[in-house]
Amino acid sequence: MSPLLELKKLTYQAQRKMILDIPEFQIETGEFLGIMGPNGAGKSTLLKVLAFLDQQTSGEVLYRGQAIPNGNAPLELRRKFSIALQQSLLLDGTVFDNIAIGLTLRKVPKSIIKEKVEQWMELFAVSHLAKKNALYLSGGEAQRVNLARAMIVEPEILFLDEPFSALDFPTKIRLMEDFKGIIEEAQTTTVFVSHDLMEIHFLTTKLAIIVNGEIKQVGPTPRVLEHPNSSTVSFLNEWKKFYPVAR
Amino acid sequence: MDLLIDGLKKAIDMILSGDQEVFAITWLTLKVCLISILISTLIGLPLGIFLGLTRFKGRRLLLMFINIGLGLPPVVAGLWITMLLWRSGPLGGLTLLYSPTAIVMAQILVSLPIVTSLTCTAFQQISEKMLLQIKALGATKVQTLWLLIKQLKIAILAAIMAGFGRVIAEVGAAMMVGGNIQGDTRILTTTIVMEVSKGNFDIALALSFILLSVALLITAALTFLQQRKRIS
Amino acid sequence: MLKNRYLAFLFAMMLLVLAACGNAGTKDSAEKVKKEEPKAAPTEMILATTTSTQDSGLLDVIIPMFEKENNVKVKTIAVGTGQALEMGTKGEADALLVHAPAAEKAVVDAGDGINYKRVMYNDFILVGPKENPAGVSGDDIMAAFKKLADSKATFVSRGDDSGTHKKELGIWEMDNIKPAGEWYVSTGQGMGQTLQVAAEKKGYVLTDRATWLAQEKNLNTLQIVVEGGKDLMNIYHVMQVNPEKHDKINSKDAEKFVEFMVDPKTQDVIEQFGKKEYGQSLFKKYTE
Structure with missing residues (x-):
């Protein structure tokens, strides 16, 4: 069976600089993939290309074995994906309306929207905020709304770009624990960009290390962390000084 | 001070007694100004959105001209429209000079840059990331636009209000292209100028109160629309 | 969904205005047609x-x-x-x-x-401050203008190429005087405003009688000083x-x-x- 998403001979250049150079890469159904690397390694660009929100310079992105026209992914395909960024980027309106927006844009009937929003607000513990303006939330609350907004459309793949990195430690821990439970329950395939080893270790099942636009190592998360190869060892060891996650 | 009170009394008198001419002038003022601002909005809003969201060659030059237009003196606009509409001018065949249509044209000329520029400024401030996020939520292009318009409702209505303020206050161009013709192109501002030159300060003052009331009503309605149900 | 209704309302209002204008237009012309039924469009x-x-x-x-x-x-x-x-x-x-x-x-x-x-x-008249500092009177406008220039009493001119302005310039010319200096104020405005300026500055001003009569009530500081001469025909x-x-x-x-x-x-x-x-x-x- 073909993988859910697949990259073939993909390059991405900006102002003649190579940002991404990935000969091949796969994302399988059901995995929680972490993409980790130093700042400027090309993590966010990779995420955008995978989510059909940006155009690669050359190469192909395949969805279930089928090549998708570059920069022209059909709306139905885009709507199978969801994305949540570091900044929550909520809209001026109630928390309820913000969480509902993905469904509203997909023209889901109102009664179903109400039911689903209530269900997802409950899961992310923001029910009491339903009528509050989303622009006046605390960082943790806003990120909960942001994740609920992404999850409510029940995406085939959920893309996350450092959604926890701006939160203070206790808030982060609480949200990550809640989130992990929700994802495991929903069994959503997730692509998670982060530069934080603790987040990666806690959440992901598979890990790709990207440095200078190239994927240097891929494998089950514990294995990558325990056995970094020659290209990733220096980067990972820096982190392990602070989080001795892998013995 | 007495004059002020007299003027206020006269204004109330004019309104209560249902003075036909005052009513007709006020109605024409309202009609002309609303049509002008409507057309300015219908052109300026899409143009401002386009200029705010896209980047192309010549965009900055175009913006510069629009921003110069912000300070276009109404009499200059009036002069241009007059020359355009002269019998000997390029559009002379339309015989539009000294008609309400001519006033509308001049008022569009002075309000369009305001609506366009302020709309453009608002849309230019939307971050790339926000656009990406909206697209990622599964919005089509039309839905994205609609969503942005709703997000920037306050700024858009402010742009419309600023444009409306300009047209309702404008007198130089309306005088020049309209000619202040009784029962035809006489609007509140031009009538005020005429009554002042006739020395009828009480009437002028009364009309000024009516003008202010009209401006107040419209602006209040727009402000209501702008500030409605802002959730805390 | 964020409130759709604002924009719907705004849009509806604009449509309403358009409709109102449209209606008004047809109503107006309908009335016109009624009034002038037997006639063609004017x-x-x-x-x-x-x-x-x-x-x-x-x-x-x-x-x-x-x-x-x-x-x-x-x-x-x-x-x-x-x-x-x-x-x-x-x-x-x-x-x-x-x-x-x-x-x-x-x-x-x-x-x-x-x-x-x-x-x-009708006729032009010379009006001036009630104190009449230049002491002009009678019906001889040329003599009066000469006196004004000599005493450098404030004179307010239309300065707008109007008929009244042309008349005033004609009188100065007959007197062979080129009016200039601090005492000679040019407003560039209509008769009404120019009279107002004269009243505020306590100056002399040449005006047509019709405008003077209509505005006299607002001009308490001024009075007619010279009138009736044949040179003052308007x-x-x-x-x-x-x-x-x-x-x-x-x-x-x-x-x-x-x-x-x-x-x-x-x-x-x-x-x-x-x-x-x-x-x-x-x-x-x-x-x-």
Whole structure:
């Protein structure tokens, strides 16, 4: 069976600089993939290309074995994906309306929207905020709304770009624990960009290390962390000084 | 001070007694100004959105001209429209000079840059990331636009209000292209100028109160629309 | 979903306004049709005239008469005589009603104005502060102007190329005086505003009698100081713009308008105008 998403001979250049150079890469159904690397390694660009929100310079992105026209992914395909960024980027309106927006844009009937929003607000513990303006939330609350907004459309793949990195430690821990439970329950395939080893270790099942636009190592998360190869060892060891996650 | 009170009394008198001419002038003022601002909005809003969201060659030059237009003196606009509409001018065949249509044209000329520029400024401030996020939520292009318009409702209505303020206050161009013709192109501002030159300060003052009331009503309605149900 | 209703409401309001305008338009024309059922749509004629005829209220009386009799829509543009004559020369007006004989003669001689007829007159007066610091009086305007220049009493001029301004300049010229200096104030505005300025600055000012009578109530600091001399005649002429010089001139109605202005019936109306309010005629009949 073909993988859910697949990259073939993909390059991405900006102002003649190579940002991404990935000969091949796969994302399988059901995995929680972490993409980790130093700042400027090309993590966010990779995420955008995978989510059909940006155009690669050359190469192909395949969805279930089928090549998708570059920069022209059909709306139905885009709507199978969801994305949540570091900044929550909520809209001026109630928390309820913000969480509902993905469904509203997909023209889901109102009664179903109400039911689903209530269900997802409950899961992310923001029910009491339903009528509050989303622009006046605390960082943790806003990120909960942001994740609920992404999850409510029940995406085939959920893309996350450092959604926890701006939160203070206790808030982060609480949200990550809640989130992990929700994802495991929903069994959503997730692509998670982060530069934080603790987040990666806690959440992901598979890990790709990207440095200078190239994927240097891929494998089950514990294995990558325990056995970094020659290209990733220096980067990972820096982190392990602070989080001795892998013995 | 007495004059002020007299003027206020006269204004109330004019309104209560249902003075036909005052009513007709006020109605024409309202009609002309609303049509002008409507057309300015219908052109300026899409143009401002386009200029705010896209980047192309010549965009900055175009913006510069629009921003110069912000300070276009109404009499200059009036002069241009007059020359355009002269019998000997390029559009002379339309015989539009000294008609309400001519006033509308001049008022569009002075309000369009305001609506366009302020709309453009608002849309230019939307971050790339926000656009990406909206697209990622599964919005089509039309839905994205609609969503942005709703997000920037306050700024858009402010742009419309600023444009409306300009047209309702404008007198130089309306005088020049309209000619202040009784029962035809006489609007509140031009009538005020005429009554002042006739020395009828009480009437002028009364009309000024009516003008202010009209401006107040419209602006209040727009402000209501702008500030409605802002959730805390 | 974020509130859709704001925009829906805004949109609805705009539609409403449009609809209202549309309705109003049809209603207006419907009324017009009803009123003038037997007649065809009125033709349009542009009359360029001076502010004094409009500000005195005379036009509000005679123009509707003319419109009714001839099924014409007159577009009256009240400007200074200089500008009115210029509109005639350019063919932007069909008929002119003005009061600067010397300048008018030039327009007629150049062939831009035809069917040139004398219509009415009133007179210019010199008004000044009640204290009368220059001590001018009587009916000799030339002597009075000389005295004003000598004493450097504040004089307020229209300075707008209007008939009154041309008249004032003519008097200075006859006196061989070039008015200039701090005492000579030029407003560049209409008669009403210029009188206001004179009242505030306690200056002397040359004005037509009609405007003075209409505005006297606002001008407590001023009084008439010189009046009645033959040099102070303020004569109004009517003419039509030469249709051979420009396209689009409505000469048919313009000719009718000239005839209308000198018609004895109209002349009586002119003579009667203002008598009730001011106890005297603002304009006197004066055909050739």
